[in-house]
Amino acid sequence: MNPQSNSPTAKQPAGSPLLVVGSLALDTIETQTSRRAEVLGGAACYASFAASFFAPVRLVGVVGQDFPAAHEDLLRGRKIDLAGLERAPGRTFRWAGRYAADFNQRTTLDTQLNVFETFRPKLPPAYADSELVFLANIDPVLQLEVLNQVRRPRFVACDTMNFWIAGKRPELVRVLARVNMVLLNDEEARQLSGKDNLPAAARVIREMGPAAVVIKRGDAGALFFSQDGAFAAPAFPLERVVDPTGAGDSFAGGCMGWLARTGDLSPDGIRTALVVGTVLASFAVEDFSLDRFRALDAAAIRARCAAFADLVRFAAASF
Amino acid sequence: MNPQSNSPTAKQPAGSPLLVVGSLALDTIETQTSRRAEVLGGAACYASFAASFFAPVRLVGVVGQDFPAAHEDLLRGRKIDLAGLERAPGRTFRWAGRYAADFNQRTTLDTQLNVFETFRPKLPPAYADSELVFLANIDPVLQLEVLNQVRRPRFVACDTMNFWIAGKRPELVRVLARVNMVLLNDEEARQLSGKDNLPAAARVIREMGPAAVVIKRGDAGALFFSQDGAFAAPAFPLERVVDPTGAGDSFAGGCMGWLARTGDLSPDGIRTALVVGTVLASFAVEDFSLDRFRALDAAAIRARCAAFADLVRFAAASF
Numbered sequence: 162m163n164p165q166s167n168s169p170t171a172k173q174p175a176g177s178p179l180l181v182v183g184s185l186a187l188d189t190i191e192t193q194t195s196r197r198a199e200v201l202g203g204a205a206c207y208a209s210f211a212a213s214f215f216a217p218v219r220l221v222g223v224v225g226q227d228f229p230a231a232h233e234d235l236l237r238g239r240k241i242d243l244a245g246l247e248r249a250p251g252r253t254f255r256w257a258g259r260y261a262a263d264f265n266q267r268t269t270l271d272t273q274l275n276v277f278e279t280f281r282p283k284l285p286p287a288y289a290d291s292e293l294v295f296l297a298n299i300d301p302v303l304q305l306e307v308l309n310q311v312r313r314p315r316f317v318a319c320d321t322m323n324f325w326i327a328g329k330r331p332e333l334v335r336v337l338a339r340v341n342m343v344l345l346n347d348e349e350a351r352q353l354s355g356k357d358n359l360p361a362a363a364r365v366i367r368e369m370g371p372a373a374v375v376i377k378r379g380d381a382g383a384l385f386f387s388q389d390g391a392f393a394a395p396a397f398p399l400e401r402v403v404d405p406t407g408a409g410d411s412f413a414g415g416c417m418g419w420l421a422r423t424g425d426l427s428p429d430g431i432r433t434a435l436v437v438g439t440v441l442a443s444f445a446v447e448d449f450s451l452d453r454f455r456a457l458d459a460a461a462i463r464a465r466c467a468a469f470a471d472l473v474r475f476a477a478a479s480f
Numbered sequence: 481m482n483p484q485s486n487s488p489t490a491k492q493p494a495g496s497p498l499l500v501v502g503s504l505a506l507d508t509i510e511t512q513t514s515r516r517a518e519v520l521g522g523a524a525c526y527a528s529f530a531a532s533f534f535a536p537v538r539l540v541g542v543v544g545q546d547f548p549a550a551h552e553d554l555l556r557g558r559k560i561d562l563a564g565l566e567r568a569p570g571r572t573f574r575w576a577g578r579y580a581a582d583f584n585q586r587t588t589l590d591t592q593l594n595v596f597e598t599f600r601p602k603l604p605p606a607y608a609d610s611e612l613v614f615l616a617n618i619d620p621v622l623q624l625e626v627l628n629q630v631r632r633p634r635f636v637a638c639d640t641m642n643f644w645i646a647g648k649r650p651e652l653v654r655v656l657a658r659v660n661m662v663l664l665n666d667e668e669a670r671q672l673s674g675k676d677n678l679p680a681a682a683r684v685i686r687e688m689g690p691a692a693v694v695i696k697r698g699d700a701g702a703l704f705f706s707q708d709g710a711f712a713a714p715a716f717p718l719e720r721v722v723d724p725t726g727a728g729d730s731f732a733g734g735c736m737g738w739l740a741r742t743g744d745l746s747p748d749g750i751r752t753a754l755v756v757g758t759v760l761a762s763f764a765v766e767d768f769s770l771d772r773f774r775a776l777d778a779a780a781i782r783a784r785c786a787a788f789a790d791l792v793r794f795a796a797a798s799f
Contacts, residue, residue, distance in 0.1 A: 215799070263676040357582040359699075360719040380678075381700030384717060393791050395712035398703060400679040419797060432794040459799070466797050472712050473792055475751040478738060478785050480534070480778070 176216035176422035177315075178242070181209045181414070182282055182307045183297025185222045185232075185246075189257035189271070190404055190449060192264075197404075200450035201232045203254065204297035204320065207407035210454050211441040212295075212418025213239040214462060219288050221245035221307065223280045225253040235455070244285040249276040264405045264446075265379055284310040293421045296340070297410060298322050301332040308339055316426045318342040318373075318417055320409070326352045334369060342373035342431070344413050350376045359384060360391065373431055375416075377409050385435055389428035394435050397443035397469055404449045408442040411454075415441030440465045495535035495741035496634075497561070500528045500733070501601055501626045502616025504541045504551075504565075508576035508590070509723055509768060511583075516723075519769035520551045522573065523616035523639065526726035529773050530760040531614075531737030532558040533781060538607050540564035540626065542599045544572035554774070563604040568595040583724045583765075584698055603629040612740045614732060615659070617641050620651040627658055635745045637661040637692075637736055639728070645671045653688060661692035661750070663732050669695045678703060679710065692750055694735075696728050704754055708747035713754050716762035716788055723768045727761040730773075734760030759784045 183205030189198045209218045219242040224233075226248065237243060257271035282303055289312045296304040296319035304319055311317075317340045325333050326349060333353075337343060343366060351357055354365035363374040363386035376384045382395035416438030420426060425433075440462060447453040502524030508517045528537045538561040543552075545567065556562060576590035601622055608631045615623040615638035623638055630636075636659045644652050645668060652672075656662060662685060670676055673684035682693040682705035695703045701714035735757030739745060744752075759781060766772040 263670075351582075358719055358721065360717045364719070378700060381697060382712070382714060384714075391717050391791055392794065393701070393714035393717065394794075395701060395703075395714055398679045398710050398712065400677055400683070402677065422799070429795060433797050436794050437797050463799070470796055472710055475711065475713075475755050476748060477789055478752050478756050480741070480782070 174214070174216050174240075174422065177292045177424060178217040178219050179212050179417055179421040180219045180221065180284075180288055180291035180294045180307075180311065181205050181212065181297065181417075182221040182295070182304070183208065183299050183410075184254055184277060185224050185228070186254045186256050187228075188406060188450065189255070190406055191257075191259040191270070192404060193260070193262050195403070195449070197449045199255070201235070202256065202406060202450060204407070204410040206236070207410035207445060207451065208295055208297050208414030208417070209236065209241050210239060210451050211411040211414030211438075211445070212421065213241050214441070214457070214459070215415070215418035215437070216293075216421035218242065218418070219245055219291060221282050221284060221288070223247045223249050223276050225249060225251045225276045228253045235451070245282075245288055247280070247283070249280070251276045258406070260405065264402050267405075282307050282310075292316070293417060294318070295413060295417045296320070296336070297413070301325050301329050301336045304336045305332065305339075308336070316341045316420060318344060318413065320344050320413055321349065321353075323349055323352055337366070338370040340371050341426070342375060343371040344375040344377060344409070344416075346377045346379070346409065350374075360386065373428070375435065377412060379405070379408070383412070383435060383439065385431060387428040387431065392428075392432045392435065394439050395473065397439060397465065397472065399443060399446065402446050405446045407445050407451070411445035412438040412442035414438070436466065436469055440469055493533070493535050493559075493741065496611045496743060497536040497538050498531050498736050498740040499538045499540065499603075499607055499610035499613045499626075499630065500524050500531065500616060500736075501540040501614070501623070502527065502618050502729075503573055503596060504543050504547070505573045505575050506547075507725060507769065508574070509725055510578040510589070511723060512579070512581050514722070514768070516768045518574070520554070521575065521725060521769060523618075523726070523729040525555070526729035526764060526770065527614055527616050527733030527736070528555065528560050529558060529770050530730040530733030530757075530764070531740065532560050533760070533776070533778070534734070534737035534756070535612075535740035537561065537737070538564055538610060540601050540603060540607070542566045542568050542595050544568060544570045544595045547572045554770070564601075564607055566599070566602070568599070570595045577725070579724065583721050586724075601626050601629075611635065612736060613637070614736045615639070615655070616729060616732070620644050620648050620655045623655045624651065627655070635660045635739060637663060637732065639663050639732055640668065640672075642668055642671055656685070657689040659690050660745070661694060662690040663694040663696060663728070663735075665696045665698070665728065669693075679705065692747070694754065696731060698724070698727070702731070702754060702758065704750060706747040706750065711747075711751045711754065713758050714792065716758060716784065716791065718762060718765065721765045724765045726770070727765050730764035731757040731761035733757070755785065755788055759788055
């Protein structure tokens, strides 16, 4: 009997390892009430951390010489495998943004690609057997390079953004043809599909390859479309939102971590995973950077999973 | 044994009568692909029709001399009690609007109050015993006048709009102090409460009187706040939306009709009612005016209730 195998805070969680590739960043965030400069961020960072509560994580990305050792220690403390984290000459990727009062709109104030400009992902040989892969939002050319280095993935998910949809569409289409699931926000889904209606957009995107399409809608929750129909997961309502940066990446990471843990890649398995992702996203926004995640344990995750179940429960109308 | 008591298409449905007061209108609607001129509309019209599948409805409102007899016949065909429908000298209330491609934004092109300008609701004496009341979006002064004519209501719900929140706030506050439930959209909730965050807005509004606050978010669904916590009902995703006019009123009407039918006014009873309202709203948007409702029967409502349950079902994560 292994008492750790059932706990998301286990030193080395159960499940298949999840390969995550994407950005690590130093973020400068302005909200209506606060400002934080150069805090730990980046899609791969949020996704890895969220997934690490459920499965072993292998992280592929790049940081500069200025990336604080404490940040690496934080990830290593979650038993995230950093063999694929390159430390390149130069400065770490930086992003700065400002949020409107209701947090549903943000303005990018600054983007400095720095070491990301010349990044070419090189997977450690041991990563080639990864069965679950999450390609966070990076250049689709890099997403393809990662996929080419994984031998026989069972389940690949990707994210993307308006910049690639507009600027590298052919490359993105090639990625989509090779992934099982795509997660993107509503505007991106509309832009990619040319459809305003979200179920119609999902249908068009499914025809491009991914059997599973997840449309993220911020505080309006997420919609999941598959051969099995639609699933709607509302966002968890929070009276105090501090910083929504990384919510979508935490959502994806929690989801993929859960899939890696259970191995149930069916539409029903994905439904449960999306609820787990919703819960992780709800924690991510409660503090700046990954600060809320640092304090998170299995009990808190379980309690919020129960609170989510209560949020959506109802007795069916019978007549 | 009464075979009709269990069917929403019963000639006279089971349950306590629901009193509905609000507008009947002739709407001119422009979408990206179509235009309909002077079709039957108005909040009270949509709400009454939606409620009529579940409970007897008493309608209080006003129309002009030009209101087509066929529209009255349509409502009467649903066994909606029109004793409270005044036919005043002059023209019926008219509204014209245009929808953006994603249907989430609309522009009002024209509003002609006409007979509504001088309307003072006078309830038929038989309506004074109404136990359930829905005050659709009209001048809060009129909402109060209606309430003053109902002897001992068990459950009162109201809707409102930005125009009254800004222009007749004291009167609206008096209405809110006397209702059990308010349904309003997210922007109205923010405007009324002064809070950007929706759970915070709901808390402030609950302190103004209504134990139940329902925030309508269009295709992002609805949030319900009560002493029992929060409930989230996603909208039913539809690939083909024809005209969203009246969706919120159909939502409220379906909800109130269900409450009138069951008499279960507890937070759990309201959860079920809001799902029924979500289902009725999903039908309303599938065609112009009340055209989809005309073709609706119990079997179709039951089937979509089942589809909604499937939309939100998931197996809880256990770890």
